[in-house]
Amino acid sequence: MNTNSQKYSDILSTAKELFWKHGIRRVSIEEVCREANVSKMTFYRFFSNKAELGREVIDKIIDESIEKYREIMSRDISFEEKMKEQLLLKFEGTREISAEFINDIFSNEKLGLKEHWLKRADEFSHEVRQDLSVAQKQGIIRKDLKLDFVFYLNNKAAEIFSDPKLLEIYTSMQELIMEYANLVFYGIFPRNSNETK
Amino acid sequence: MNTNSQKYSDILSTAKELFWKHGIRRVSIEEVCREANVSKMTFYRFFSNKAELGREVIDKIIDESIEKYREIMSRDISFEEKMKEQLLLKFEGTREISAEFINDIFSNEKLGLKEHWLKRADEFSHEVRQDLSVAQKQGIIRKDLKLDFVFYLNNKAAEIFSDPKLLEIYTSMQELIMEYANLVFYGIFPRNSNETK
DNA sequence: AAATATATTACGATTTTTGTATTTTATTAT
DNA sequence: ATAATAAAATACAAAAATCGTAATATATTT
Secondary structure (H helix, E strand, O other), X not given: OOOXXXXXXXXXXXXXXXXXXXXXXXXXXXXXXXXXXXXXXXXXXXXOOHHHHHHHHHHHHHHHHHHHHHHHHOOOOOHHHHHHHHHHHHHHHOOOOOHHHHHHHHHOOOOOOHHHHHHHHHHHHHHHHHHHHHHHHOOOOOOOOOHHHHHHHHHHHHHHHOOHHHXXXXXXXXXXXXXXXXXXXXXXXXXXXXXXX | OOOOOHXXXXXXXXXHHHXXXXXXXXXXXXXXXXXXOOOHHHHHHHOOOHHHHHHHHHHHHHHHHHHXXXXXXXXXXXXXXXXXXXXXXXXXXXXXXXXXHHHHHHHOXXXXXXXXXXXXXXXXXXXXXXXHHHHHHOXXXXXXXXXXXXXXXXXXXXXXXXXXXXXXXXXXXXXXXXXXXXXXXXXXXXXXXXXXX
């Protein structure tokens, strides 16, 4: 399967856009083809069905996130500044994301994307965990904080976010995600009376 | 048909919300029922099909607009201030509206809502036209402006707005609508060197 | 010129959606 | 309390949309 074909990436980026905006359930394969200017046959040359397309869209999203994450971590700035940048990145990256998309990933049994998302997100998590672990040893992060706890929360986060009850409190999914990200990042640093022990 | 029943207005306001967000095509009747906590049978007691529901949602939207418009016009403030308020109102009223909704009204042949929207919008237009006509006679609006031209534009506006090409220039449908509204309102007043003739 | 990729069209299978009917359960009015 | 009405729940046939594949035609590339 020629994964670096033009048509392939047309389909993938079109699907990402449509899924991002409307969720997966509301978007049909034929709609993706139409928007990507690709015939249905061409679609099926690359993807066997909608669930696989969904998985690859998830891959694309996480791959791009990892890439951007690494770029920031490789910069020659302080750890705290890096974290601030990551926050900004998360803000940009979640712009206009729909609750429908999150929901289809975590609650649509038929698609079965939850496991895939968790698996890929966990890989990403692992990398971040290494970086935070180093920072903790250097005293940049509170030493009495169990990083495992933060990552447990992180894994549960997206799932929790698909609860409409929670979303009602916010005007957008992005706002909710940022609230969480802010909480984690700014709750992580030792402040004022918080001794490094 | 008991049009002031609780169930009836539950269905209508739920449909308005869902249509507003996702457009009409992407939302099924059963989804509306589920969200409104109403059985399908109850739905069909009030509406004969989706197109009729669409028409009544349009009615609801325009009725509410007219009501708010009148409230502002009845205030004891200057005409220019009233126009500013109307602009603000339009900004609030179009918040988060989706391109899909506009599109389904104007380009979805199957639903045939375009005519209904134009008819109802025209009634509203007529009322606004009377108010502007009075203001023009008083010299508050440029006397050499043909109001007919403004209203012709207005009638075409929503239709034009459903062109994705145009929408690409803006980040949201609301931004596009506000751009237009600003243009019309602030192009209407005599300024600096513009004599009242 | 041959091989490959893609579009077009068609089509059966499946799934979703629609609209109605029937039965059961609440609610309201008398 | 009882009858009348409204609504929910369930079931279901008909229609429409969507899916996935096949066959053929048309570009594109090798």
